[in-house]
Structures are given as C-alpha cells and as structure tokens.
C-alpha cells in the first residue's frame with residue numbers, strides 16, 4: 001500500500017507530479033490516512049471508543065468512522081444540529097460514516113462549544129478523543145512518513161529542484177510535511193484567511209521557513225460553490241484525475257496564479273476526500289451552476 005503512487009498531469013503548459021494518497025483506501029484516504037497512521041498501526045487493545053467532533057460532512061469524520069470500523073471501536077461523533085432532511089436521507093460522507101456504525105450526536109448550536117469542551121474533561125483510559133479534523137500531535141508521524149516517501153521518490157527520479165503543494169484546513173498536514181521536508185511546501189488557507197492559518201500552525205510548533213502560504217486574488221468562502229472551482233475541477237478531471245471539490249480547487253487556482261514564480265518541478269499531494277464530492281456536487285446543482 002505504501003509508498004503511494006506518483007502519477008503526472010499537464011496543465012497550463014506545466015507538468016505536475018501527483019502524489020496519489022487518494023488511492024490508498026477509498027474511505028480512509030489522503031491526508032486523513034496519514035494523520036491517523038499512528039492509530040491505524042497501533043494495536044491499542046485497551047481502547048474501545050473513539051470520540052470526535054466537527055462538521056456533519058467532514059472528510060475527517062468519514063476517515064475516523066472507517067478507522068473505528070476496522071478496529072472494532074465504537075465511534076461517537078458530535079456535531080451541530082442539522083436540518084431534519086440531512087438525517088432522513090443521509091448522503092455522501094455522512095451516509096458512509098453512519099453505515100460504518102458511527103453514533104451521531106447532534107448538539108444545539110448554543111451548547112456546542114461547551115459540549116466539546118466537556119468531552120476533553122471526561123475522557124477515560126479506554127477512550128480516545130481526536131480533535132477536530134484528526135489534528136493531533138500524533139498526526140506528525142504519518143506526515144513524516146509521507147515526507148520520506150517524497151524524498152525517496154525525488155532521489156530515484158534524480159529531480160534536483162522540487163516544490164510540494166498541499167491545501168490547508170487546520171494546516172496540520174502542511175505544517176508537519178514542511179517540518180519533515182527540506183523542500184518548499186506551498187499551501188493555501190481554505191478555512192479562514194492566512195492570519196488564521198498562521199495562528200493554527202503556530203500552535204503546532206515553531207515556524208518552518210520552507211512553508212509558504214500562497215493566496216488567490218479572489219477570496220473564496222469555505223464550502224461555497226464557485227464557477228472557478230468547478231472549472232478547474234473539470235479541467236483536472238479531463239486529464240484523468242478526480243480531485244476533491246472542497247479543498248483542491250483553491251489550491252490549484254493559487255498554484256496556477258503563482259506558476260511563473262515556481263521554478264523546478266512541482267508535486268501536488270492529492271489529499272483524498274473524493275467521497276465527499278457527491279454532496280458538494282449537489283450544492284452546485286442547487287446553485288444551478290451545473
């Protein structure tokens with residue numbers, strides 16, 4: 001299964017190497033596989049329950065559900081109360097996670113923060129609490145292994161100059177990758193702006209000089225359909241690779257806007273999340289964009 005494959009595609013006259021972490025596992029794929037790697041590998045026989053919280057369609061939620069299912073653990077997931085139809089006819093990541101046995105706990109918006117805080121104080125030794133997005137210090141080891149795979153590939157290919165691109169939600173993936181890689185790592189903030197992302201990364205450790213935040217000229221709101229996202233997604237799809245619709249489009253747009261400043265070869269880390277495309281595509285249809 002590891003190292004994951006590297007393929008390539010051509011866009012705007014440039015060659016891009018694609019690190020196919022999306023192919024590792026359909027449910028436990030991409031950077032979530034990397035972030036949960038330590039847990040996947042450890043026997044952890046004393047654990048019977050994993051607990052987490054966050055968005056009702058999150059990619060991390062599905063990966064944690066797949067992990068818990070593999071391990072035979074109970075999975076309690078806390079989220080803000082969703083409209084009734086979301087649960088009556090679950091779709092996408094939620095549907096798959098429920099089928100894997102996830103116990104969903106919906107919290108009223110006003111009580112959400114306090115409920116999440118309380119989770120941290122009542123954890124017992126048989127339970128594992130994973131912060132939102134699976135971003136734990138534990139995520140570092142899996143990203144270090146990804147870094148090693150990239151270094152080994154670069155050596156085998158005899159590539160002298162290489163930049164690596166990976167989109168950021170919590171920023172944990174990009175941060176730990178940059179920490180373990182002696183190459184420029186380019187990322188773009190999806191949730192909030194660059195200031196917010198820097199603060200998230202500062203909480204993980206000292207700044208990495210090789211980690212560069214690049215922005216698109218246009219501002220985009222997370223989880224919102226945009227024509228520009230759809231077009232780059234479709235252009236990429238025509239090259240034969242399906243990327244996720246939530247994070248990848250903005251990272252690609254940022255890369256394309258900064259292309260002339262990037263010399264040497266470029267590797268894009270395909271961070272999975274393709275399973276969530278069904279529900280994102282519905283938003284595009286609802287917005288009459290497709």
Ligand SMILES: *Cc1c(COP(=O)(O)O)cnc(C)c1O
Nearest residue numbers: 059168169170171173247271273
């Ligand atoms: C979760 C996710 C990210 C963001 O990862 P962080 O470590 O939270 O920055 C990026 N891309 C995809 C496809 C994801 O599922």
